[in-house]
Amino acid sequence: MSQTLEQFKQAIVAGDVDGSVALSAAIIAEGDATAEQITDHLSAAMEEVGSRYETGEYFIPEMLRSAEAVERSLAVLEPYLFERQHDQGGVVVMGTVKGDIHNIGKNIIVSALKAAGYEVHDLGVNVSTAKFIDKVKQVDADLLLLSAFTTSTRPALLEILAVLEDEGLRDNLKVISGGASHSPEFAREVGVDGFAVDVKSTLAVCRKLLGD
Amino acid sequence: MEGSSGAGREPMTPKQRFQAVLAGDIPDTVPIIPVIDGYYAPQVIGRANDECFMDGGCLAAALEGALERYGYDGTLAEMGLGSHPNVLGCPVEVEGNDVPLVVDTVVRDRRDLEKLAEPDPWSERKMEPVRRLVDSVGAGHAVLGSVRSPFEYAATVRGLVGFMTDFYRDPEFVHELIAATKPATLAVGRALIEAGVDALVIKDSFASSSMISPDHYRRFAFPAEAEVIGELAGEVPVILHICRNSMPILAEMARTGAAVLELDSPVDLAGARRVVGEGIVLKGNIDAVAVMEKGSVADVEQAVRVAIEAAAAEGRFILSTGDSIPLAAPEENVAALVEYGRKYGRY
Numbered sequence: 001m002s003q004t005l006e007q008f009k010q011a012i013v014a015g016d017v018d019g020s021v022a023l024s025a026a027i028i029a030e031g032d033a034t035a036e037q038i039t040d041h042l043s044a045a046m047e048e049v050g051s052r053y054e055t056g057e058y059f060i061p062e063m064l065r066s067a068e069a070v071e072r073s074l075a076v077l078e079p080y081l082f083e084r085q086h087d088q089g090g091v092v093v094m095g096t097v098k099g100d101i102h103n104i105g106k107n108i109i110v111s112a113l114k115a116a117g118y119e120v121h122d123l124g125v126n127v128s129t130a131k132f133i134d135k136v137k138q139v140d141a142d143l144l145l146l147s148a149f150t151t152s153t154r155p156a157l158l159e160i161l162a163v164l165e166d167e168g169l170r171d172n173l174k175v176i177s178g179g180a181s182h183s184p185e186f187a188r189e190v191g192v193d194g195f196a197v198d199v200k201s202t203l204a205v206c207r208k209l210l211g212d
Numbered sequence: 213m214e215g216s217s218g219a220g221r222e223p224m225t226p227k228q229r230f231q232a233v234l235a236g237d238i239p240d241t242v243p244i245i246p247v248i249d250g251y252y253a254p255q256v257i258g259r260a261n262d263e264c265f266m267d268g269g270c271l272a273a274a275l276e277g278a279l280e281r282y283g284y285d286g287t288l289a290e291m292g293l294g295s296h297p298n299v300l301g302c303p304v305e306v307e308g309n310d311v312p313l314v315v316d317t318v319v320r321d322r323r324d325l326e327k328l329a330e331p332d333p334w335s336e337r338k339m340e341p342v343r344r345l346v347d348s349v350g351a352g353h354a355v356l357g358s359v360r361s362p363f364e365y366a367a368t369v370r371g372l373v374g375f376m377t378d379f380y381r382d383p384e385f386v387h388e389l390i391a392a393t394k395p396a397t398l399a400v401g402r403a404l405i406e407a408g409v410d411a412l413v414i415k416d417s418f419a420s421s422s423m424i425s426p427d428h429y430r431r432f433a434f435p436a437e438a439e440v441i442g443e444l445a446g447e448v449p450v451i452l453h454i455c456r457n458s459m460p461i462l463a464e465m466a467r468t469g470a471a472v473l474e475l476d477s478p479v480d481l482a483g484a485r486r487v488v489g490e491g492i493v494l495k496g497n498i499d500a501v502a503v504m505e506k507g508s509v510a511d512v513e514q515a516v517r518v519a520i521e522a523a524a525a526e527g528r529f530i531l532s533t534g535d536s537i538p539l540a541a542p543e544e545n546v547a548a549l550v551e552y553g554r555k556y557g558r559y
């Protein structure tokens with residue numbers, strides 16, 4: 001079993017879409033992997049992909065290829081995971097804020113979170129405050145992840161936080177932002193609960209804010 | 213460079229400065245042509261981006277206004293903010309002072325390639341601001357027309373994520389897309405030349421090694437660049453712009469036939485000069501965000517001095533920002549770019 005999982009992880013890192021789909025089927029056939037073992041391998045794979053990007057070994061197409069491998073594998077694995085997964089990683093709503101259409105980084109994070117076992121609702125790009133708020137309520141989200149890549153998105157971020165506050169939604173919801181224009185100062189000024197710069201730090205901050 | 217060989221000569225006109233540099237001569241002072249486009253310029257004349265979005269008169273007035281206010285040597289002559297994606301039928305929206313957003317893509321699969329068959333860049337409306345700028349400032353200043361590479365148009369019509377996912381999923385489709393958008397680059401380029409621009413900027417925003425591997429650049433982006441530049445460079449000089457880090461692909465860029473390489477801030481200008489040799493003009497590379505938007509006047513001065521010291525000694529250098537100046541860049545910083553460019557750029 002552990003060998004199949006290790007091969008599965010390598011296939012995701014290598015962006016081998018067909019290979020990772022085939023290995024997903026093999027994992028199901030073997031039937032002894034726990035949901036946690038699978039998501040651990042998947043998220044380790046996406047962390048590895050992220051770090052290969054940070055070090056310049058991978059470029060955007062290579063990351064997208066691995067993200068596709070994750071999505072396609074999860075489509076196969078979902079029923080298996082659903083049966084076995086008792087405590088979900090948490091419910092996440094994510095999108096790129098109004099006025100901003102950058103989506104590559106967001107898509108990578110969405111895949112990494114799904115890989116790590118989160119239930120992710122991806123709202124896309126140029127998402128209005130109302131849309132974020134509605135979705136957060138509808139799915140009773142634990143985490144709201146906001147991608148903001150240009151500095152001109154600041155008013156949009158502030159507006160979302162203000163509405164969450166007004167509606168009394170911030171107590172049970174952690175808000176995390178990230179994206180190219182982010183610095184620790186920017187995040188602090190805006191007033192989010194957390195911020196991160198890459199796959200690894202994003203997974204870490206999500207874990208931390210959910211208290212595990 | 214103050215006090216070196218050119219001292220005492222007649223001052224040149226801005227346009228002569230630009231032409232001298234392209235001819236390989238030493239001008240009186242380093243030409244300054246920052247990337248001030250239809251995104252930054254409207255506010256200079258107190259207009260909003262959505263007003264100038266498809267209004268050629270507003271756009272031309274904005275670019276004229278910025279040129280007059282800051283006194284640099286040449287202007288971009290844009291077709292209108294929505295026009296590039298619009299060239300190939302992508303719907304674009306703009307609100308207030310926001311950046312225009314491409315709200316949808318037009319190519320989902322091969323069948324959609326047919327939709328690209330009839331670009332309409334010749335439309336009077338799109339060339340109107342270009343012609344007006346050629347008339348109003350073109351006698352004394354350099355007027356640069358701006359067009360996107362086939363690779364960039366292909367990414368735009370397909371959507372960047374879909375496009376770059378296709379690199380592995382369906383590389384043949386990537387080639388087909390690029391072939392299908394090539395006529396648009398050529399048509400826009402020719403229309404700009406006909407409208408009287410002094411040079412063409414071909415932007416290939418996604419081709420850098422910050423986004424794709426040098427290997428993918430060589431396979432997909434470079435051949436299309438070389439081909440369109442081959443077709444257009446006979447008429448006017450071509451400036452090739454690639455955003456972010458282009459250091460690993462500079463040697464190829466130098467072989468596209470471009471007369472000028474517009475380099476972004478991650479590129480080390482002295483290193484770039486060593487790679488491309490003497491024949492090519494370098495344009496760059498003040499950081500548009502860290503220096504122009506977020507830096508102080510002192511940061512601008514420092515960056516200008518460093519760029520000129522690194523690249524201007526033997527001529528063949530145009531001082532510029534590495535990419536478009538963001539809307540929020542303070543006026544003082546734009547003014548400082550020109551002021552210190554003149555101060556340190558004298559030959």
Ligand code: B12
Nearest residue numbers: 100101102103104105146147150151177178179180196198
């Ligand atoms: C590709 C790109 C575009 C493409 C986007 C296409 C697309 N489908 O996404 C296009 C051409 C459309 C574009 C347009 C513009 N862009 Co742009 N773009 C880029 C570029 C070159 C790469 C972005 C990218 O995909 N990077 C790769 C991914 C993997 O990295 P990432 O986005 O940073 O994401 C990672 C992390 O940030 C993090 N992350 C992402 N989201 C989140 C969310 C959370 C919650 C967390 C925790 C973490 C996290 O994890 C990701 C994985 O590691 C960047 C340059 C750069 N240095 O990033 C500029 C950049 C983001 N763009 C910029 C600008 C200014 C623009 C424009 C305004 C340009 C213009 N003049 O028109 C427009 C704006 C359009 C709009 N309103 O959105 C600036 C922003 C600067 C600023 N301070 O505002 C940048 C930084 C370039 C620069 N230095 O000038 N752009």
